Structure formats: structure tokens, C-alpha cells
Amino acid sequence: xxxxxxxxxxxxxxxxxxxxxxxxxxxxxxxxxxxxxxxxxxxxxxxxxxxxxxxxxxxxxxxxxxxxxxxxxxxxxxxxxxxxxxxxxxxxxxxxxxxxxxxxxxxxxxxxxxxxxxxxxxxxxxxxxxxxxxxxxxxxxxxxxxxxxxxxxxxxxxxxxxxxxxxxxxxxxxxxxxxxxxxxxxxxxxxxxxxxxxxxxxxxxxxxxxxxxxxxxxxxxxxxxxxxxxxxxxxxxxxxxxxxxxxxxxxxxxxxxxxxxxxxxxxxxxxxxxxxxxxxxxxxxxxxxxxxxxxxxxxxxxxxxxxxxxxxxxxxxxxxxxxxxxxxxxxxxxxxxxxxxxxxxxxxxxxxxxxxxxxxxxxxxxxxxxxxxxxxxxxxxxxxxxxxxxxxxxxxxxxxxxxxxxxxxxxxxxxxxxxxxxxxxxxxxxxxxxx
Numbered sequence: 001x002x003x004x005x006x007x008x009x010x011x012x013x014x015x016x017x018x019x020x021x022x023x024x025x026x027x028x029x030x031x032x033x034x035x036x037x038x039x040x041x042x043x044x045x046x047x048x049x050x051x052x053x054x055x056x057x058x059x060x061x062x063x064x065x066x067x068x069x070x071x072x073x074x075x076x077x078x079x080x081x082x083x084x085x086x087x088x089x090x091x092x093x094x095x096x097x098x099x100x101x102x103x104x105x106x107x108x109x110x111x112x113x114x115x116x117x118x119x120x121x122x123x124x125x126x127x128x129x130x131x132x133x134x135x136x137x138x139x140x141x142x143x144x145x146x147x148x149x150x151x152x153x154x155x156x157x158x159x160x161x162x163x164x165x166x167x168x169x170x171x172x173x174x175x176x177x178x179x180x181x182x183x184x185x186x187x188x189x190x191x192x193x194x195x196x197x198x199x200x201x202x203x204x205x206x207x208x209x210x211x212x213x214x215x216x217x218x219x220x221x222x223x224x225x226x227x228x229x230x231x232x233x234x235x236x237x238x239x240x241x242x243x244x245x246x247x248x249x250x251x252x253x254x255x256x257x258x259x260x261x262x263x264x265x266x267x268x269x270x271x272x273x274x275x276x277x278x279x280x281x282x283x284x285x286x287x288x289x290x291x292x293x294x295x296x297x298x299x300x301x302x303x304x305x306x307x308x309x310x311x312x313x314x315x316x317x318x319x320x321x322x323x324x325x326x327x328x329x330x331x332x333x334x335x336x337x338x339x340x341x342x343x344x345x346x347x348x349x350x351x352x353x354x355x356x357x358x359x360x361x362x363x364x365x366x367x368x369x370x371x372x373x374x375x376x377x378x379x380x381x382x383x384x385x386x387x388x389x390x391x392x393x394x395x396x397x398x399x400x401x402x403x404x405x406x407x408x409x410x411x412x413x414x415x416x417x418x419x420x421x422x423x424x425x426x427x428x429x430x431x432x433x434x435x
Contacts, residue, residue: 098198105137151198188412246355357383
């Protein structure tokens with residue numbers, strides 16, 4: 001397998017619109033000489049993300065009028081901070097898990113785990129990783145601003161940084177067209193309103209793309225630091241192990257191991273083992289801080305989340321939704337994705353993006369539950385947008401790819417509105433909807 005970081009051969013200018021050709025084949029030397037803020041890889045992802053956040057603000061502000069009053073003691077949902085009906089944008093963006101992050105930001109983590117009547121561990125803040133809420137708490141302390149202002153704003157600011165690094169990573173590893181699609185499709189993904197909420201999606205995406213970016217640049221000590229931050233942001237660091245292995249294998253296959261190949265192999269092996277070990281960092285911290293064995297796993301059980309392989313849940317979900325036809329379609333979908341991952345169309349992404357493209361979806365299917373949150377988890381699966389980029393550039397409709405990308409934006413915006421209405425805004429307490 002040969003992996004490169006070059007873009008596909010450029011088509012003739014007669015085969016596509018002039019604007020598309022100019023966008024996708026820039027003079028990169030000239031681009032680097034421009035002021036930072038005038039560079040396309042800077043202003044474009046900022047502009048797209050900004051427009052998408054403005055849309056989310058409009059949607060959440062309008063739809064908040066349909067949220068019911070949420071007093072403390074409400075059945076079916078934990079309410080720590082009551083709110084009236086039609087509470088406004090800030091309340092919508094700090095609901096659900098945002099309440100737990102607010103508890104952490106304002107009060108920290110409890111030293112003693114709460115218990116339910118039968119003696120088991122009750123829901124508590126230790127289920128939530130510390131980087132985002134502790135950063136929000138620090139900003140609140142320094143500025144005196146409330147959580148409802150700080151947390152959504154922090155999430156958006158981190159999102160801007162994530163989109164910039166995402167564009168830069170894909171632009172240099174794959175190509176300009178793919179970077180454009182990656183940013184647009186991610187910003188207008190159905191669950192992207194989470195980038196504006198007091199959730200960890202922005203933080204986790206920034207962590208993921210930063211690790212991949214540093215790994216591609218072979219800055220391994222910085223990779224180790226980024227992995228540490230990622231491990232305390234979201235429980236996804238284990239999926240980086242196959243990425244590091246893919247990076248090491250490609251360097252070996254290409255004879256690109258420098259003057260000390262054995263030393264490099266040992267170092268990359270240690271880095272992969274380190275990434276795997278970081279999976280246990282937060283559970284270990286929870287155990288030590290609460291002086292309770294297995295405290296993290298028992299805390300997750302309070303949400304009915306078990307730390308075991310969950311592939312059977314997805315298999316059952318397909319059957320519950322669509323019967324045997326759904327299960328067959330699921331198998332065929334995985335087969336088609338596997339075929340695509342073994343073709344040159346994906347190899348050209350480079351081993352880092354390629355490795356994440358395979359490892360993270362596998363992680364979702366094997367480790368996560370089939371709750372509505374699975375749609376939100378897919379925000380980190382940004383390599384799927386590169387499949388869209390490849391599909392839109394097939395010769396049958398490549399001339400219309402920007403129109404089709406615009407259609408994706410329209411459809412995505414409609415889905416974002418729906419997701420905000422049914423997942424972030426609480427209209428009733430009978431639906432099994434949870435973001």
C-alpha cells in the first residue's frame with residue numbers, strides 16, 4: 001500500500017468552472033506571503049463556522065419558546081438549575097449534560113460518591129471529563145461571568161480553532177477541495193448545534209485533529225501532550241492506537257525511518273502503548289480521588305452504560321428499526337466502507353486520517369451504546385466527509401459539485417433545525433430523546 005499526501009491530478013480547466021479550478025489549485029507560496037487573516041485556509045473555515053453558528057443561534061432562540069418549564073424534582077430528568085418556559089438561547093444551550101458541566105465548573109467534583117437506596121452509586125459529575133468544565137470554571141472565576149455565558153461561548157471559540165486545524169490538516173494531507181467539503185459538511189452536520197452548546201464536541205474535535213496534525217508533522221513529544229489533553233476531554237483516546245500504528249507501518253513500508261529505524265520503531269510502539277494506557281487515566285483518577293474501587297465504571301452504570309463490547313446492541317437496533325432488511329443493509333454498508341478503505345481513494349488521505357477513518361467508526365460501533373447520542377458522537381468522524389468529497393467529484397456531476405455542496409448545506413441546515421427542536425429543546429418529558 002502506498003500512501004501519499006498529494007491531491008488527485010488536476011482536471012483540465014475546460015472540464016470545470018473557472019472558480020472551482022482557482023479555489024482548488026491555489027498558489028500556496030503566494031498564499032503564505034499574504035497576511036494571516038487574508039489566507040483562504042484561515043478566513044474560509046472561520047466564515048463557514050461563523051455562519052453555521054449564527055444559524056444555530058437563530059434556531060435555538062426561536063425554538064426556545066417551545067421549551068416547557070423545568071422545576072427541580074421534574075420526573076424523568078435531573079434538574080439542578082430550574083428554568084421557566086421559553087427560557088431563551090442560553091438555557092437551551094446549557095441544558096441536559098450542560099447542567100453536569102455547570103456543577104463541575106461551579107463546585108468541582110465531589111469527594112464522596114452519592115448512593116441510591118439500594119447502595120449503588122448514583123449519577124454524579126465524575127462521569128464527565130474535566131478539560132472543558134474546569135476551563136469554563138477558570139474563566140468564570142477570572143471574569144465573573146455566569147456559566148450560561150461562558151460555556152457556550154467557550155465551546156464556540158474552541159470550535160473556531162477546531163475548524164481551522166481541520167481545514168489545515170485536510171488541505172495539506174489530501175487537498176483543497178476535500179478541505180472545503182470537510183469544513184462545510186462538519187459545520188452543517190445534523191448534530192453540529194452541539195458545537196454551540198456546553199458540550200465537549202468542540203473540545204474533542206480540536207483534540208483529535210490536533211493529534212493527527214502533530215502526528216503527520218512527526219512532532220511526537222507534542223503528540224504525547226495532545227493525547228494527554230484528549231484523554232481528559234473525551235473517552236476516545238483508545239481509537240488513536242490504530243492511527244499511530246498505521247503511521248508507523250507506512251513510515252516502515254516507505255523506508256522513511258531516518259538514521260535510527262529501530263529507535264523510531266520502539267518510540268512509536270511506546271507512543272501507541274501510551275495512548276492505550278491513557279484510556280485508564282481518568283478512571284484511575286476517579287478511583288483515587290473518591291477512594292472507591294471501580295468508581296468510574298460504577299458511576300457509568302448509573303446511566304445504564306456498561307464498559308463492554310456493544311456490537312450486539314447495534315445489530316438489534318437494525319432489526320428493531322427495519323427487520324432483517326436493516327441487518328442485511330448494515331452488513332452491506334460495512335462491506336462497502338471496507339472496500340472503499342482498501343482503495344487508493346482513501347489511501348491518499350495519508351495514514352493519520354486513514355487510520356482515524358477506520359478506528360473511530362469501529363470504536364463507535366463496538367464501544368458506544370445505541371442512544372440518540374450516537375448522532376452527536378459522529379461529529380468526530382470527519383473523514384466521512386472525504387467520502388462525500390470523492391463522490392461529488394465523480395465525472396458524472398463534478399461540474400456541479402459546488403451546487404451539490406450548497407444543497408448539502410441547505411439539507412444540513414434543515415436537519416440542524418430539527419435536531420435543535422427535538423434534542424436540545426425540551427418540549428415534553430415523554431419522548432425518548434436525549435442529545
